[in-house]
Amino acid sequence: MTRPHIEPYCELNERWKKFDLRGFPRGSEYKVLSMDRDTGACSLKMRLKPGYRRPPGLSYSDIELFVLNGDLTIGERSYGEGQYIFQPAGLVMGAMASAKGCELLAYYNEGWPTFEESKESHSLALQQAYVNVNAYRDAPWIGVARRQPGVATGCLVKVLRIDPVTKATTFLYSMTAQYYQDNISYHDCCEESYHIWGTSWMLQFGDLPTGGYFWRPPYINHGAFASRYGCIALGRTDSELFNYFHFNPWTNPDENQRRAVAVLYRERPELWKWVRTEGHNHPHGPDDFESPEYREAARHLHAHGYDLHSHEHDPGEPHSHESD
Numbered sequence: 001m002t003r004p005h006i007e008p009y010c011e012l013n014e015r016w017k018k019f020d021l022r023g024f025p026r027g028s029e030y031k032v033l034s035m036d037r038d039t040g041a042c043s044l045k046m047r048l049k050p051g052y053r054r055p056p057g058l059s060y061s062d063i064e065l066f067v068l069n070g071d072l073t074i075g076e077r078s079y080g081e082g083q084y085i086f087q088p089a090g091l092v093m094g095a096m097a098s099a100k101g102c103e104l105l106a107y108y109n110e111g112w113p114t115f116e117e118s119k120e121s122h123s124l125a126l127q128q129a130y131v132n133v134n135a136y137r138d139a140p141w142i143g144v145a146r147r148q149p150g151v152a153t154g155c156l157v158k159v160l161r162i163d164p165v166t167k168a169t170t171f172l173y174s175m176t177a178q179y180y181q182d183n184i185s186y187h188d189c190c191e192e193s194y195h196i197w198g199t200s201w202m203l204q205f206g207d208l209p210t211g212g213y214f215w216r217p218p219y220i221n222h223g224a225f226a227s228r229y230g231c232i233a234l235g236r237t238d239s240e241l242f243n244y245f246h247f248n249p250w251t252n253p254d255e256n257q258r259r260a261v262a263v264l265y266r267e268r269p270e271l272w273k274w275v276r277t278e279g280h281n282h283p284h285g286p287d288d289f290e291s292p293e294y295r296e297a298a299r300h301l302h303a304h305g306y307d308l309h310s311h312e313h314d315p316g317e318p319h320s321h322e323s324d
């Protein structure tokens with residue numbers, strides 16, 4: 001996922017726009033939180049107006065939905081705030097409706113938002129990946145200390161989904177009132193958050209209030225952290241989140257990346273060796289004199305009187321084949 005660094009941002013004062021993309025029914029609005037301009041993958045805040053209806057259908061991108069408030073019916077089931085759904089690409093979603101209207105976070109992970117009316121799933125849809133859980137009621141809070149000095153006590157998460165291949169993770173997190181953490185962290189992954197309620201503070205970016213949002217590329221310092229009255233937010237990463245901690249606020253992302261490589265060198269030296277040499281080791285095959293390109297060039301030169309394999313002549317001096 002390549003998106004620009006957006007931080008801090010608050011969407012509450014931005015205006016809603018009509019969501020009139022091809023294929024989608026009318027009656028919804030959106031705000032773009034972030035977007036990958038190469039693929040169209042995006043994070044949106046959406047509003048379905050009272051009486052909204054959409055027939056059953058599917059998308060060509062994985063979708064994640066989180067209900068912020070209001071009512072949302074999908075198929076036979078009705079949901080309220082805190083409902084989280086991971087809808088794999090191609091898996092048919094039942095008819096969607098909202099009687100009183102609702103606000104959602106909607107994430108299209110692979111490409112532009114798409115909707116195709118259908119009552120059947122695509123044959124390649126990964127049905128097993130479907131997740132449907134109420135994040136407020138149906139998932140436990142857990143502590144997130146990862147090594148010491150780790151995340152300070154008082155920051156809790158509810159893991160909603162982990163991609164089995166990439167380890168991309170979607171989670172609810174909460175900081176307690178008077179939360180404080182004095183160290184600085186960065187990751188190998190992109191990190192994204194939407195503040196459902198409350199304000200948190202970071203040394204580099206100041207206050208992030210209700211409606212606050214960030215998309216943070218890898219290796220960017222963030223922390224120390226604090227929250228006076230607590231906060232609750234929906235977070236996402238695009239791969240495994242491993243916290244590198246330190247206390248130097250002046251390092252840049254390149255330095256942090258090199259420091260992360262040093263950690264890899266200490267902990268997994270064989271992998272480090274492979275990463276270091278792969279792709280720029282001694283050339284074999286295509287770059288050797290045995291390559292088809294070289295042989296063709298040698299044949300061409302030979303036909304014009306040069307012989308790259310002769311030691312009896314200066315390779316730059318033309319000579320006839322018969323003289324060898």
Ligand SMILES: [Fe+2]
Nearest residue numbers: 185187191222
């Ligand atoms: Fe982080």
